[in-house]
Amino acid sequence: MAQIFRKSANNIAKISMVTVVLLAGVGFYAWTQLARSSYLTGQYLEIQQPVQFSHKHHVGDDGIDCRYCHQTVETTASAGMPSTQTCMNCHSQLWADAPYLEPIRASFRDNKPIQWNRVHDLPEYVYFNHSIHIAKGVGCSTCHGPVDKMPTVYEENTLQMEWCIQCHREPEKFIRPKSEVFNMAYRPDDTDQATRDQLKVDYKIRSREMLTSCSTCHR
Amino acid sequence: MSLNKRNERRLYLRFALILAAVCGLLLTEACGVRSDMQDQPRYDAYEKSDFFSDGRSSRDYPEGTVARGHLEDNKAFFTGKIDNPDPNAQAATSTDANGNTVVASFPNAITEFPLPVTKELIDRGEDRYKIYCMVCHGQFGDGDGMVVRRGFPQPPTYHDDRLRNAPVGHFFDVITNGWGKMNPYGYQVQAADRWAIVAYIRTLQLSRNPDSNLKMTSTANSNTGAPVPAKPEIPAANAATNRGGTR
Numbered sequence: 001m002a003q004i005f006r007k008s009a010n011n012i013a014k015i016s017m018v019t020v021v022l023l024a025g026v027g028f029y030a031w032t033q034l035a036r037s038s039y040l041t042g043q044y045l046e047i048q049q050p051v052q053f054s055h056k057h058h059v060g061d062d063g064i065d066c067r068y069c070h071q072t073v074e075t076t077a078s079a080g081m082p083s084t085q086t087c088m089n090c091h092s093q094l095w096a097d098a099p100y101l102e103p104i105r106a107s108f109r110d111n112k113p114i115q116w117n118r119v120h121d122l123p124e125y126v127y128f129n130h131s132i133h134i135a136k137g138v139g140c141s142t143c144h145g146p147v148d149k150m151p152t153v154y155e156e157n158t159l160q161m162e163w164c165i166q167c168h169r170e171p172e173k174f175i176r177p178k179s180e181v182f183n184m185a186y187r188p189d190d191t192d193q194a195t196r197d198q199l200k201v202d203y204k205i206r207s208r209e210m211l212t213s214c215s216t217c218h219r
Numbered sequence: 220m221s222l223n224k225r226n227e228r229r230l231y232l233r234f235a236l237i238l239a240a241v242c243g244l245l246l247t248e249a250c251g252v253r254s255d256m257q258d259q260p261r262y263d264a265y266e267k268s269d270f271f272s273d274g275r276s277s278r279d280y281p282e283g284t285v286a287r288g289h290l291e292d293n294k295a296f297f298t299g300k301i302d303n304p305d306p307n308a309q310a311a312t313s314t315d316a317n318g319n320t321v322v323a324s325f326p327n328a329i330t331e332f333p334l335p336v337t338k339e340l341i342d343r344g345e346d347r348y349k350i351y352c353m354v355c356h357g358q359f360g361d362g363d364g365m366v367v368r369r370g371f372p373q374p375p376t377y378h379d380d381r382l383r384n385a386p387v388g389h390f391f392d393v394i395t396n397g398w399g400k401m402n403p404y405g406y407q408v409q410a411a412d413r414w415a416i417v418a419y420i421r422t423l424q425l426s427r428n429p430d431s432n433l434k435m436t437s438t439a440n441s442n443t444g445a446p447v448p449a450k451p452e453i454p455a456a457n458a459a460t461n462r463g464g465t466r
Binding site: 002003006065067101203 | 263366371414
């Protein structure tokens with residue numbers, strides 16, 4: 001009986017063994033990159049809203065404090081979304097006839113909330129709390145980026161666990177004085193490392209073991 | 220020879236088929252990931268509800284109920300009014316050059332702070348003033364905030380005799396319920412913080428007029444058990460607004 005394989009099959013077998021290993025490696029690398037890409041994390045993806053609200057205008061140009069609208073950021077887990085009444089504090093007078101703002105007026109008239117689209121959507125097994133981060137000197141822009149320069153808000157960071165954990169491991173690299181938490185012009189090197197180390201002590205930020213414990217964020 | 224080649228090809232084909240099947244399985248696995256953990260059957264703050272007809276998952280308290288610790292029976296502290304206001308009391312009014320009615324007396328407002336006025340209270344007031352008030356009233360209370368410069372009707376300055384002589388309860392009442400073109404801020408700023416803001420407004424007034432007899436006196440200085448805002452109050456649900464923080 002004739003041989004099933006020709007001689008060249010030897011080489012093909014060897015090459016394919018190497019190729020499989022290489023392909024697996026390339027595939028794994030591609031997968032890690034895909035998992036971190038904005039295609040899957042939504043990073044840098046501008047989320048459109050029912051009203052073309054611009055943080056750049058309200059925060060950057062007008063200098064309105066974050067907390068004017070996000071009222072519960074210092075006291076509760078959720079930063080708080082403003083009720084339509086908060087919009088109407090100014091827009092009952094300013095641009096009161098603008099067609100642009102009709103969804104706001106309709107919401108106010110009909111007592112129906114505006115359905116904003118969530119930009120930062122954490123998986124529900126993560127119990128994130130805004131108030132504790134504010135209380136320990138984590139600035140708004142540390143996580144949310146330059147919101148005062150965003151006409152349409154996007155996620156500045158991936159919100160992946162590896163991103164959270166880099167600060168939970170070394171909070172002294174990211175924290176700032178509490179007086180600067182809401183300051184959008186603050187830059188990370190405005191405070192030197194020695195001061196930040198001291199802030200970690202002063203603000204009673206817990207140990208690395210405690211901050212990276214699973215149950216700190218997952219219950 | 221041709222037989223060998225065909226066998227060989229069949230073998231390769233079978234191998235390719237198995238490979239395709241494995242890949243397909245992996246792909247299905249990847250696409251069909253279950254997300255029960257990501258989206259659990261509970262409401263996030265402000266999450267849309269399919270159950271309630273208005274779509275809100277954050278619900279108002281049923282009418283007539285009082286949350287624990289929110290009875291708010293301290294009238295002076297929560298309204299800035301005296302205990303038995305005279306319903307027939309008439310405020311003195313005049314008309315200014317622009318035809319606006321100007322109220323010059325505030326008969327039912329309390330004249331002393333219902334809580335101790337401390338440096339902490341004034342500091343807290345400065346902080347809150349710069350969040351909620353500065354946008355219109357300006358950094359020093361002249362009524363030239365950024366929103367006014369954008370066209371909002373200008374509020375009066377704090378630095379005239381009419382408002383220097385106005386009782387503290389009047390400022391509290393205005394923050395709580397609004398005045399003229401100003402909307403109520405009672406739902407946005409907690410009562411203790413409103414008093415802190417009033418204390419800061421008094422401080423601003425004193426800064427321009429240090430010889431005046433503006434008093435920062437407080438009925439609570441003798442420690443009569445009035446609430447002390449050591450910490451900001453936990454926001455209570457408000458009947459008129461959609462407030463979250465249920466998470």
